Amino acid sequence: MDIFERMNTKILYLGDTTLDTAASYLAGVMKHFKIDFDYRPSDQAFIDDLLAKDYAVMIISDYPGSNFTAEQLEAVAEKVKAGMGLLMLGGWESFTGANHEYTDTPLKDVLPVVMQPSDDRINSSGPCLIEKSVDHEIVAGLPFEKHTPGIGGFNRFQSKPGANTILWSRQFRAFLKEGDDFEFEPFAEAEPLLVVSNYGKGRTCAFATDAAPHWVGGLVDWGDARVESQAEGAEAIEVGNWYAQFFANMVKWTARQI
Numbered sequence: 001m002d003i004f005e006r007m008n009t010k011i012l013y014l015g016d017t018t019l020d021t022a023a024s025y026l027a028g029v030m031k032h033f034k035i036d037f038d039y040r041p042s043d044q045a046f047i048d049d050l051l052a053k054d055y056a057v058m059i060i061s062d063y064p065g066s067n068f069t070a071e072q073l074e075a076v077a078e079k080v081k082a083g084m085g086l087l088m089l090g091g092w093e094s095f096t097g098a099n100h101e102y103t104d105t106p107l108k109d110v111l112p113v114v115m116q117p118s119d120d121r122i123n124s125s126g127p128c129l130i131e132k133s134v135d136h137e138i139v140a141g142l143p144f145e146k147h148t149p150g151i152g153g154f155n156r157f158q159s160k161p162g163a164n165t166i167l168w169s170r171q172f173r174a175f176l177k178e179g180d181d182f183e184f185e186p187f188a189e190a191e192p193l194l195v196v197s198n199y200g201k202g203r204t205c206a207f208a209t210d211a212a213p214h215w216v217g218g219l220v221d222w223g224d225a226r227v228e229s230q231a232e233g234a235e236a237i238e239v240g241n242w243y244a245q246f247f248a249n250m251v252k253w254t255a256r257q258i
Contacts, residue, residue, distance in 0.1 A: 011037035011251060012055040014046070015063025015093070019234040022212035025220070026061065026089075026247060027231035029211075029239070033248040039233075042067075042093065051075050055084060056255035061211065062091030065101035077106040081200030085254035086110055090208045090215060095155040096120040112163035112197035113206045116156055122191070123153040127172040128217070131190060136166045137258050138194065138205075138249045142242050147224075149243075151193075152217035154208035159195045167194035169208065196253070205254045211247055219243055 011030065016023035018041045030037050038055075040046070045067045058076065068076070080086045088094055088102075088111060096103045096115045103115045128151050132144040144167070151169060159165045168190040177183050195206045209215045223240025230236040252258045 008054055009036060009056050009255065009257065010053075011035055011057045011059060011255065012050060012053070013037045013039045013059045013061070014067075015040075015042045015059075015061040016089075016091070016210075016212060017042050017062065019231065021235070022062070022210075024231065024235040024237055025212040025216070025239065026059070027234045028229035028237035029227075029244045029247045030251065031231040031234075032227055032229040032244060033252075035248065035251055046072055048072065051079070056257070057085035057087055057251060059087045059089065059251065060094065060102075061089035062093045064093045064099075065105055066099075068105075070105070073106045077110050077199075080110050080202035080204065083201040085203045085205070085256065086199070087205045087207070087250060087254045089211055090153075090155040091210050092121060095157055095206075095208075097155070110199045110202075110204060111206050112160050112195045112199075112204045113157040113192065114160055120156040121153065122156050122171075123215075124151070124171050127174055127184060128152065128154070128169055129172060130193060130219070131168045131170055132166065133168060134164065134166055136164065136196070136253075138196070138253045139166060139246070140249070142246055142249075147222070147242070149219045149222040150217050151209045151215060151219050152213075153210075153215040154191065154193060156191060157195075157206065157208065159192045160197065163195050163197040165192045165195050167192075169193040194250075203254045203256060205250055207250060222246075
């Protein structure tokens with residue numbers, strides 16, 4: 001029996017500082033959707049004991065690559081090949097980041113994207129809107145076309161050949177015309193935002209922006225209703241219902257639960 005056949009449904013969530021700061025957002029979403037998870041904060045190194053547990057998904061979000069040993073990252077890659085999912089969310093300590101976090105690690109082969117050789121952080125002072133390019137379980141039922149959300153920044157990467165690019169980010173320059181009308185003009189090519197693929201038996205997902213401020217931008221309030229939640233040990237959150245559903249869908253898809 002391989003790892004995928006005996007895998008449980010628990011998630012391992014690494015990073016986003018602490019549960020009483022940025023990690024409260026994704027932790028609150030998982031609590032709301034009854035997704036069971038273990039958590040490790042950004043300032044604590046990864047430990048081998050975690051490799052002995054058969055998690056459905058490992059989420060890495062603003063968790064320094066230096067927290068892993070090379071041997072641990074090789075083991076993570078092998079677990080994904082055997083069936084564990086891997087979801088990386090954007091941030092200053094995700095993908096390449098400011099310090100080549102994962103660029104030259106075994107995860108470069110596992111993730112569905114090609115990371116940049118140097119600092120990949122893009123901060124957008126103007127509108128940065130999300131465009132959906134294909135239908136997929138992660139975005140099913142979410143109104144990206146009619147209620148287009150915006151973000152505040154992202155990690156720049158390229159989709160690997162054969163990977164599925166579901167969402168793109170596009171930066172706009174906004175200016176006031178004569179009268180009271182604003183005009184929006186794209187000033188850069190669209191960038192991959194949500195990319196998925198497979199590595200061996202495991203599903204892989206790369207989302208270029210964050211679940212928490214500041215990069216999450218207006219996406220955190222995306223919805224026509226509010227979701228209130230509080231994970232154990234975390235701060236309470238109040239967020240948009242479409243935002244919450246979207247992040248829950250990413251976790252569930254990577255875990256093969258949808």
